[in-house]
Amino acid sequence: MSETTKNRQKRIDSINDVSPSFCLAKWLQVTIDLVHGTNHSCHHPKRHVIPLKELEQNPSALHNTNFKKEKRKEMLDGKRPSECEYCWQIEDSEGDENSDRLIKSLDHWAYPHKEKVANxxxxxxxxxxxxxxxxxxxxNLACGYCIADVSSRIEQEIKKFGPYKELIDHRLQRNEKVSDDETKNPYVVAFWKWFPEIIENLNTFRITGGEPLMSVNTFKVLDYLKENKAENLTLAVNTNLCVTDSVIDKFIKNLKEVLDKKHIKKFELFTSVDAYKEQAEHIREGLNYQQLLSNIEKFKNELGVDVIINCTFGIYSIPKFDLFLDDIYKLKQKYSRIILDISYLNHPRYLRANLITEEFHETLRNSLEFMGSRVADFGGNSFSQYEVEKFRRVYHWIVTRVSSSEQAQNRADLYTFMTQFDKRYKKDFLTAFPEYKKLMLQCEKSYYFIKKLTVGEDYV
Ligand code: SF4
Ligand code: SF4
Structure with a gap:
C-alpha cells in the first residue's frame, strides 16, 4: 500500500471513528435557494424549508435549521439519516468505492475542521x-431540460401555453416564490445579515441561478468583496454567458477590481454547453453558441481565470459531438485551464442519450476516439485522462441495454415533448437534427402504440 493510500485510509478511519454515519458535509456544506426559502446539506438530500420563524431570530438558520440539527444528532449517534439514502446505498452495495460521505468529508474544505465539528x-x-x-x-434561457422553478423564461412559457399535454408535471413550478422582488425577499435580507459573519472562514462561495449575471445580488457580492478581504475564498459563478455584452463587461470590470486587489484567492467560471452549434441552440432555447465561446475567450483574455464547461450529455449531444469536442479542443490549444466536465442527463428521462438506436453507437465511439487521441497526462492544452474517463463512463451507460418497455415510453414522450416544445418556440427539431429522421419516426410510432394501449385500458 502506498504512503498516500495509507494516509487516506487513516483519515477515513478517523471520520468513521467519530461515527459510522458521520459526514462533515452536513455541517460545512450548504446549497441555499433564497427564491423559495429552502436549503439542503449536501445537495443529495431533498431540499427542506427554512422556517421564517427560525430566521427572524437567527440569520444562520439559512443553514442551521432545527431540522438539519436533528439530522446532525443522528449522525453523531451513529444513526443514518434517511435523507442521506444516496450514500447508504453506495455503502451497502458490493465493491469498494467510497461514498460521497467519505469523499466530501476528506475534501480540503471539510477535513481540517473535523475535530472542531465532532466536539x-x-x-x-x-x-x-x-x-x-x-x-x-x-x-434569459428556457432550456429543454430545465424547470420553471429556476428559470423565469420557463415560468413565462408555462403561463402563456399552460402545462405540456400528456406530460403531466414537466417543467412546472414545484415551489412558490417567496417574493417577486429579490431585494425584499426575507431570505435574501437574512443572507446579507449572515454573509459578513461567514465570509472569513468560507472556502468556496458559488452563485447559481437562474442566470446569476442578471441578479443585482451577484454585483452586490462583488461590491462587498471590493471593500472586504476574503483571502482564502474561491468565488465561483455558473453563467450561461449569453447575456448582453454590457452585462458581461460590467461583471468583468467589477471582478477584475476584486482580483487586482487580491481580496479573494481565485475565481472560477462555470458555464454549460451540451452539443454543437444549432443542436445546442435547439435544446437550450435562447442560447447563442458562438456568443458563449467568444465570452469564454473574453474571460480568458481579460482575467485569465479557470473555466469549467459543464456538458450534460443527452440525446441532443450525440450527432455532432465530435465537432463540439473540436471547438473545445481549439479553445484548450489557445488557453490552459479550460476543463470539460461531461456527465449524463437523467432527467427528464425522455431526453436521455440512451434513447438512441444502435446505429448511433458508432457515432459515439468516434467521438470518444476523437477525444482519446487528443490527450495529455495532466491535460494542459489537451484533454486530460480524467475528462476522457468521464466521457467513457457516459458512453458505457448509454450502450448498456435498457428494458424495451421503458425505452418505448421514453421515446413516445420525446415525441410528445418535442412536438409541443417546437410549437411553443417556433422551432423544428428535424431541421436541427436531420440525423434523427428515422429515430423520430420510431418515437412517433411508440407514441401512437402506447396511446392506443392506454386508451384501450381506459375503456376496459
Ligand atoms: S451522508 Fe452523503 S448525502 Fe448525506 S450529507 Fe453526507 S454526502 Fe450528502
Ligand atoms: S440557463 Fe440554466 S437556469 Fe436558465 S433555463 Fe437554462 S438550465 Fe435553466
Whole structure:
C-alpha cells in the first residue's frame, strides 16, 4: 500500500471513528435557494424549508435549521439519516468505492475542521465553509431540460401555453416564490445579515441561478468583496454567458477590481454547453453558441481565470459531438485551464442519450476516439485522462441495454415533448437534427402504440 493510500485510509478511519454515519458535509456544506426559502446539506438530500420563524431570530438558520440539527444528532449517534439514502446505498452495495460521505468529508474544505465539528454540541450553529446560493431565478434561457422553478423564461412559457399535454408535471413550478422582488425577499435580507459573519472562514462561495449575471445580488457580492478581504475564498459563478455584452463587461470590470486587489484567492467560471452549434441552440432555447465561446475567450483574455464547461450529455449531444469536442479542443490549444466536465442527463428521462438506436453507437465511439487521441497526462492544452474517463463512463451507460418497455415510453414522450416544445418556440427539431429522421419516426410510432394501449385500458 502506498504512503498516500495509507494516509487516506487513516483519515477515513478517523471520520468513521467519530461515527459510522458521520459526514462533515452536513455541517460545512450548504446549497441555499433564497427564491423559495429552502436549503439542503449536501445537495443529495431533498431540499427542506427554512422556517421564517427560525430566521427572524437567527440569520444562520439559512443553514442551521432545527431540522438539519436533528439530522446532525443522528449522525453523531451513529444513526443514518434517511435523507442521506444516496450514500447508504453506495455503502451497502458490493465493491469498494467510497461514498460521497467519505469523499466530501476528506475534501480540503471539510477535513481540517473535523475535530472542531465532532466536539461541537449537536444543536450548535456553525459557519459553513462551502456555500452555494441562488439569489434569483431570472433567466434569459428556457432550456429543454430545465424547470420553471429556476428559470423565469420557463415560468413565462408555462403561463402563456399552460402545462405540456400528456406530460403531466414537466417543467412546472414545484415551489412558490417567496417574493417577486429579490431585494425584499426575507431570505435574501437574512443572507446579507449572515454573509459578513461567514465570509472569513468560507472556502468556496458559488452563485447559481437562474442566470446569476442578471441578479443585482451577484454585483452586490462583488461590491462587498471590493471593500472586504476574503483571502482564502474561491468565488465561483455558473453563467450561461449569453447575456448582453454590457452585462458581461460590467461583471468583468467589477471582478477584475476584486482580483487586482487580491481580496479573494481565485475565481472560477462555470458555464454549460451540451452539443454543437444549432443542436445546442435547439435544446437550450435562447442560447447563442458562438456568443458563449467568444465570452469564454473574453474571460480568458481579460482575467485569465479557470473555466469549467459543464456538458450534460443527452440525446441532443450525440450527432455532432465530435465537432463540439473540436471547438473545445481549439479553445484548450489557445488557453490552459479550460476543463470539460461531461456527465449524463437523467432527467427528464425522455431526453436521455440512451434513447438512441444502435446505429448511433458508432457515432459515439468516434467521438470518444476523437477525444482519446487528443490527450495529455495532466491535460494542459489537451484533454486530460480524467475528462476522457468521464466521457467513457457516459458512453458505457448509454450502450448498456435498457428494458424495451421503458425505452418505448421514453421515446413516445420525446415525441410528445418535442412536438409541443417546437410549437411553443417556433422551432423544428428535424431541421436541427436531420440525423434523427428515422429515430423520430420510431418515437412517433411508440407514441401512437402506447396511446392506443392506454386508451384501450381506459375503456376496459
Ligand atoms: S451522508 Fe452523503 S448525502 Fe448525506 S450529507 Fe453526507 S454526502 Fe450528502
Ligand atoms: S440557463 Fe440554466 S437556469 Fe436558465 S433555463 Fe437554462 S438550465 Fe435553466
Amino acid at each position: 461541537l454540541p449537536w444543536d450548535s450553529d456553525i459557519a459553513p465553509t462551502y456555500v452555494e446560493v441562488m439569489f434569483d431565478k431570472g433567466c
